[in-house]
Amino acid sequence: MNKDINGSRKDSKVAVSAPFMWISETHTPNDVYYHGVNRVIHSERTQYQQMVIADVGAYGRALFLDGCLQTSEGDEAFYHEAIVHAPSVARGSPPTSVLVLGGGDGGTAREVLRWKSVTSVVNVEIDRAVVDACRQHLPALSAGAFDDPRVHLVFDDAKRYLQDCSQRFDVIVCDLTDPIEYGPSAALFTLDFFHLLREHLTPTGAISFQSGTLSLPENDVNIARIYHTLQQVFDSVHIMQIFAPKYGTPLALSLATVQPLSLPSAEDVDISFRNNLHGENHVLDGRAFHALFAIPKCVSDILRRDRPIITDQDQIKLSGHGIMQ
Ligand code: SPD
Secondary structure, X not given: OXXXXXXXXXXXXXXXXXXXXXXXXXXXXXXXXXXXXXXXXXXXXXXXXEEEEEEOOOOXXXXXXXXXXXXXXXXXXXXXXXXXXXXXHHOOOOXXXXXXXXXXXXXXXXXXXXXXXXXXXXXXXXXHHHHHHHHHHOHHHHOOHHHOOOEEEEEOOHHHHHHOOOOOEEEEEEEOOOOEOOOOOHHHOOHHHHHHHHHOEEEEEEEEEEEEEOOHHHOOOOHHHHHHHHHOOOOEEEEEEEOOHHXXXXXXXXXXXXXXXXXXXXXXXXXXXXXXXXXXXXXXXXXXXXXXXXXXXXXXXXXXXXXXXXXXXXXXXXXXXXXXX
């Protein structure tokens, strides 16, 4: 018997044999995270990216896109609870309508549906192959969310979808891949796109935005530019930090709102989660919600410095990505 990271007992054994291959993920030119792979479950060159679903040992199965770890069964709750519940609880009233951009593994839609108030979810994912493979090989991630009648799953480019859409949403969750050069998300980390997001929010709306690795050597160019660009468009912008162990580094999520935002107290967050969510969180309670906003001082200092905003002509382009060996 071993204990899984959520604290429950389970009978399955941790990796019994040495990995037969490695996926290396470059964090900086000098820092690489090797993911040992016990078995490749699915591998496919989709229309948009290289996709691998693999058994990575103690963390169960994981999804890699263009060599970057997106999610693992063992620690996905650290990411999905934060990216969904932080904007939903912070805006003050439980959301009714939610837009998910990306999120092809279904973990985000699953968490959105835990809000009893939610009556409609539009999930726009560019890559149908990711949804199909995750439904088949990582079914616990979506846990049936894509079959829920409240969920409308659309296969489209997020920018094109929003340009043609007149609906407004209480919460928009941008569960995107990193802005890797030539990757499908690079054009979504821009001022124009942030304007589009704001146009599709209700007056009390909030967005959460996957904002990349909090990598000390790169904060100055990545998270600082995302922060300053969001600030051009939204009244309140907060940077949150999560640590899901399988990413190997902390990850930044941005929370931006149409109106100025004062964070609810930890007690009010606990009350809201208790009253408004189906089931219990694994990771977030009121104190853990507040901890998301406790970013290191050196990062706050960097955010205070003026940085160039991100435009279509001057995008963030991460070259770091994974290699299978
Ligand atoms: N650097 C990895 C960023 C991962 C962002 N996407 C996660 C997808 C989980 N639904």
